[in-house]
Each structure stands twice: as structure tokens, then as C-alpha cells.
Amino acid sequence: MQGISQETMDALFLKVDGDVPLTKEDAVALLNTESHSDAFYRLLAKAEELTRREYGNRGYVFAQIGINSAPCSGNCKFCSMGCENFMVQEEIEKTEAEVLEEAGRAVEQHIDALFLMTTADYDMKKFLRIAEKVKAILPEDVMLVANIGDFEEEMAKRLQETGITGVYHIVRLNEGIDTALCPADRIRTLDAIRGAGLELIYCVEPIGPEHTYEQIADEMLRAREYSVNIMACMKRVGVEKTPLYERGEITDLELTKIAAVTRLVTRPKTSMNVHEPKQMTLLAGVNQLYAEIGINPRDCAVETGSNRGFSIAAVKDMLHQVGYETK
Ligand code: SF4
Numbered sequence: 330m331q332g333i334s335q336e337t338m339d340a341l342f343l344k345v346d347g348d349v350p351l352t353k354e355d356a357v358a359l360l361n362t363e364s365h366s367d368a369f370y371r372l373l374a375k376a377e378e379l380t381r382r383e384y385g386n387r388g389y390v391f392a393q394i395g396i397n398s399a400p401c402s403g404n405c406k407f408c409s410m411g412c413e414n415f416m417v418q419e420e421i422e423k424t425e426a427e428v429l430e431e432a433g434r435a436v437e438q439h440i441d442a443l444f445l446m447t448t449a450d451y452d453m454k455k456f457l458r459i460a461e462k463v464k465a466i467l468p469e470d471v472m473l474v475a476n477i478g479d480f481e482e483e484m485a486k487r488l489q490e491t492g493i494t495g496v497y498h499i500v501r502l503n504e505g506i507d508t509a510l511c512p513a514d515r516i517r518t519l520d521a522i523r524g525a526g527l528e529l530i531y532c533v534e535p536i537g538p539e540h541t542y543e544q545i546a547d548e549m550l551r552a553r554e555y556s557v558n559i560m561a562c563m564k565r566v567g568v569e570k571t572p573l574y575e576r577g578e579i580t581d582l583e584l585t586k587i588a589a590v591t592r593l594v595t596r597p598k599t600s601m602n603v604h605e606p607k608q609m610t611l612l613a614g615v616n617q618l619y620a621e622i623g624i625n626p627r628d629c630a631v632e633t634g635s636n637r638g639f640s641i642a643a644v645k646d647m648l649h650q651v652g653y654e655t656k
Contacts, residue, residue: 332363341593342375350553351594356546359590364582376589376614380601388616388653389600390644392435393444393476395623396459397422398631401448403478404509405501406572407535407565408626410448414571417624418631425459431622432463438641439656441617442472444497446625449478449510457491464492474530479510479518485525495528495559500551502533502540507573523555531557532604533591535565536584537576545587549594559617560595561602562587566627566637581607589613606639611651618644 341355351359362368399420400412409416423431432443445463447456456477464473472494480488488496500515501508522529531552533545552560564584567574579587584603592601592614600617603610605627621638623631630636639647645655 332366333358333361333368335368338362338368338371345375345379345593350596353543353546353550356549356590356594357542359593360542360545360587362586364586369586372586372589372593373613376592376601377612379592379596380614380616383598384600384616386652386654388618388645388648388655389441389602390439390618390620390641390648390655391442391444391474391602392438392440392620392622392641393446393625394423394428394431394435395621395625395633396428396445396447396456397451398624399448399450401450402509403449405626406507407537407568407574408571409568409629410624410626411571416568416570417629421624421631423623425462428459429462429466433466435620435622435641436467436471438645440471440620440641441656442474442494443467444474444476444619446476446497446623447478451477453477453480453484453487457487460488460493461491472528474528479514480521481517482521482524485518485521485527489525489527493527495530496522497530497532498522499532499534500548502536502544502548519555528559529555529557530559530561531555531595532561532563532602533587534561534563534604536562536579536587537565537573538579539576546594549591552595552597557595558598559600559602560591560597561604561617562591563604566605568627568629581609585610585613588615605637606644606647608647608650611647611653616648616653618647620644 400415476497602617
């Protein structure tokens with residue numbers, strides 16, 4: 330039966346207040362909080378308290394440009410671009426000029442970070458050329474982040490030399506089972522990122538109803554092991570006709586609870602995000618949201634900004650509504 334006793338929650342919050350790292354068992358106990366209980370709201374309040382105390386009222390806006398849509402050998406069973414289930418309107422690849430134009434527009438709207446995303450098979454040399462041009466137009470205080478396939482130390486070094494601040498890279502829930510990618514390769518890339526001194530941006534994702542709290546807790550602890558400062562969790566969006574569509578989605582309420590626990594367990598130093606943006610999660614210590622441009626794995630439109638994706642203005646407004654200040 331689900332639930333957490335008041336005494337257990339008190340003891341775990343004491344650990345949080347004393348900066349004692351929570352264990353996997355602690356994380357699972359918190360994840361078992363019943364969603365309509367008083368304890369649920371205590372959990373949200375604790376995550377919120379930490380965020381306001383440690384981050385002040387600073388809210389962060391990240392923008393991501395999806396550079397290409399093409400059948401991808403990652404073949405993730407939830408993704409609109411998996412090679413066996415490609416269902417995006419069309420295959421496209423943005424030109425360097427298009428990426429630069431979109432990056433410029435995003436910069437004008439005062440973002441904190443710009444992510445460049447490709448499918449796993451995208452040519453890395455081409456990515457580096459585009460990244461170099463984008464870097465040249467970014468103000469100093471805007472992070473440039475790569476969201477690309479697996480790579481080795483040499484590529485990590487090249488990314489760093491190109492001026493990339495960080496890399497979004499994760500071991501997905503059920504990696505190697507629901508994807509054609511090997512968890513060991515994902516971990517090697519995480520190590521290469523750390524080895525090159527790049528900031529690792531991490532996320533527990535894509536969370537579906539079938540994932541256990543133990544699995545979810547493992548990814549929180551993995552992020553902490555890599556000293557992640559920019560953390561997130563994301564629920565799987567059911568893209569119709571993808572193999573995992575029938576498994577359904579977790580609710581926004583459940584995502585909010587997982588965000589609160591992630592905040593307490595991982596203790597990121599800069600920000601906590603959920604994806605896609607959900608207003609109610611901003612009551613659980615979330616202070617960072619993503620706007621999206623171009624393609625993404627949760628959408629069949631080549632321009633998610635005009636479909637599922639949120640604009641920069643929209644996510645800023647969501648943050649402002651709960652008192653976060655953005656650039
Ligand atoms: S989620 Fe990424 S790696 Fe997986 S199939 Fe989609 S584009 Fe490829």
C-alpha cells in the first residue's frame with residue numbers, strides 16, 4: 330500500500346536540512362507519498378522551500394532548437410523519429426543559416442541557455458561547425474548545450490574547444506530495452522562529458538506508468554553522482570502509433586511529486602526543471618522551463634513551436650506567474 334508516515338517524512342526532512350544525502354530507500358519512501366494526502370503537500374512545500382532558499386526567485390528559460398528530423402537508429406519506442414516508427418511529417422535538416430536565425434531570435438528574447446538537438450546519427454563534424462557559428466552570436470551569459478548521440482573523449486574535447494558549455498545526456502529509463510542504445514555507451518558518454526569538464530545536464534526520463542520508483546530513484550542518484558547542477562524530470566508523452574503509446578502517461582500530479590522528490594534527492598545547485606512545462610510543477614521547487622523550436626521526439630510536427638512546444642514568451646509567463654524573475 331502506498332503512503333509515508335509523518336515520522337518517516339520528518340526524519341527525511343531533517344536529513345535534507347542537515348545536508349545529509351538521501352539514499353535510494355529514502356527516495357523511494359518519498360515517492361510513495363500518497364498523492365491526495367497532507368504529506369503530498371508537505372513534500373511539495375519542502376522542495377519549494379529549498380528552491381526559494383537556494384535559488385532565490387531566479388527562474389531560468391532554456392530554448393532548444395531541433396536541427397533535424399530523420400529515422401534514427403536509437404529507435405526509441407516512444408519517439409516519433411525511431412527508425413522503425415518514423416512518423417514526423419517529413420524528413421528535414423535545418424541549414425546553418427536557419428539555425429543561426431532561430432538562435433538569434435531566441436537570444437533577443439533573453440534566454441539563459443540554448444540547446445542544439447540532433448538525432449543520434451547526425452554528423453558530429455557538421456554539428457561542431459554549426460555550434461561554432463552559433464557560439465559566435467551568443468552573449469557570454471547564455472550557455473550553449475549539445476543534445477546529440479553518444480560520443481567518446483575526443484568529441485567531448487572538441488565540444489569543449491568549440492565553446493559548448495554543457496551536454497544534455499542521460500541513461501533513459503529502460504535504456505537498451507525500449508531503445509536500441511546500450512546503457513554502457515550512455516555511461517561512457519557521461520564519463521567523457523565529465524572528463525572534458527563540460528557541464529552535464531541530466532533528466533529522469535521518459536517516465537511512464539510502468540517504471541518503478543526504484544528505477545526512478547536510481548536516475549536521481551546517478552545525477553547526484555555526476556554532481557549535476559541542472560536537473561530535470563520528464564514524463565513520457567504518448568505519441569500515437571509509437572510502440573509505447575498504449576502504456577499511457579503518468580499524470581501531471583504524479584510528475585509534480587517526482588519533481589519534488591528529485592529536487593530533494595539530487596540537490597542541483599542551479600535549477601530544477603520539468604518537461605514539458607506544467608504550471609502545477611512550479612509549486613514543487615521547479616524554477617526552469619524549456620521553450621522549443623524545430624522538431625522534438627514527442628511531436629510529429631516539424632515545427633513543435635507551432636504545435637506541442639511552448640514559446641519563450643509562454644514559459645517566461647509561467648515562471649512569472651509564480652513569482653520567478655527571468656532575464
Ligand atoms: S529519442 Fe533521440 S535517440 Fe531516441 S530515436 Fe528519438 S531521436 Fe533517436
